[in-house]
Amino acid sequence: MSKPTFEQFLKQQLPRQQDQDQLPEPQRDLWQGIENAINMPDPASRARSPWIKLAGVAACVSAGLLSWQVIMTQPKQDTMAHMSAFFEQEKQTLLVKYEAQPALTKDWQGPLQELEEAEQAIKLALMKDPDNAALLKMLAQVYQQQLDLITKVHQPQWQQI
Amino acid sequence: MIINAKEAFNPDTIERLVQRAQQGEQAAFEQLYQQCYRRVFGLCLRLLADQAHAEDATQEVFVQLWHKIAQFQGQSKFTTWLHSVTSNVAISYLRKQKNWLQKVVSLEDSGMEQAEIMQCQSLNGLDKLILRLPERARLVFVLHAVEGYRHEEVAGMLNMAVGSSKSQFHRARKLLQEWYDNE
Numbered sequence: 001m002s003k004p005t006f007e008q009f010l011k012q013q014l015p016r017q018q019d020q021d022q023l024p025e026p027q028r029d030l031w032q033g034i035e036n037a038i039n040m041p042d043p044a045s046r047a048r049s050p051w052i053k054l055a056g057v058a059a060c061v062s063a064g065l066l067s068w069q070v071i072m073t074q075p076k077q078d079t080m081a082h083m084s085a086f087f088e089q090e091k092q093t094l095l096v097k098y099e100a101q102p103a104l105t106k107d108w109q110g111p112l113q114e115l116e117e118a119e120q121a122i123k124l125a126l127m128k129d130p131d132n133a134a135l136l137k138m139l140a141q142v143y144q145q146q147l148d149l150i151t152k153v154h155q156p157q158w159q160q161i
Numbered sequence: 162m163i164i165n166a167k168e169a170f171n172p173d174t175i176e177r178l179v180q181r182a183q184q185g186e187q188a189a190f191e192q193l194y195q196q197c198y199r200r201v202f203g204l205c206l207r208l209l210a211d212q213a214h215a216e217d218a219t220q221e222v223f224v225q226l227w228h229k230i231a232q233f234q235g236q237s238k239f240t241t242w243l244h245s246v247t248s249n250v251a252i253s254y255l256r257k258q259k260n261w262l263q264k265v266v267s268l269e270d271s272g273m274e275q276a277e278i279m280q281c282q283s284l285n286g287l288d289k290l291i292l293r294l295p296e297r298a299r300l301v302f303v304l305h306a307v308e309g310y311r312h313e314e315v316a317g318m319l320n321m322a323v324g325s326s327k328s329q330f331h332r333a334r335k336l337l338q339e340w341y342d343n344e
Contacts, residue, residue, distance in 0.1 A: 006338040006341045014306060017287065024288065026219060027212060028216060030202075030216060031191065034224055037220070038187070
């Protein structure tokens, strides 16, 4: 039998995209985390303290100033160096923020170190080819993964997922 | 887990579960989750093109749903409302991922690599192609062609011009056809 044309393929597949047997499955049980999150005390009631509100406002102002600084001071050249500088700032801010908070797992430093090694390898490659968009993107992804990892292992509401 | 298909697609059952969940009955909400999580995850995966992010976003959808379910008035079908909540959560999840790094490097996210797609089991033929699309083309294609939103609605959801939504849709179709023909 010959392969259907693209139009036929779309016509056949699109209406079936919501069929239960056509839907992908998550690779882990998601309910446990949802249950934990919905049984947590209402964050709105915790946020009633004026000090917490004030801290929130201060954090927003700092984030705004940082973003403004990024946009206004970003030079067109040497993207890698600036990306690295801002990443370091973000990373240090997160590490300080979570300093007193226990991490979800004890061995999170291992994956972080692996990401740092990947970062170094990409930086080396970028030194030879500074305008390589694919490498810059990879570096950005490795930075983002580091920030995600630090945040994830310290966020209490998701600790039991 | 074995899903009873008859039970899973019985709208009366979903309606009853919604009503019970609106009364704060968590067991009913869990059953609702069991009936709907694949729909939600499927849409999140198509929009985000990342297994782990789609799983996180699915959890976020159900947590928001628990807090918002009392607001559901029953004017539309529950699944329609669920898809709209899911689309909004997934799009805002994607925006949250785009932080300062994207400001420094303004590159559009390409879709999933083929090797990653191979690791995602239970994907149908069209999904395997959709997940390879670059971000904007993928979002527009999923919202317009799969979810049935009009270009005006898609443009509003993605904060882009209607013309951009249409051109991204054509870009998506062109890429999908190219990949399909070369398979």
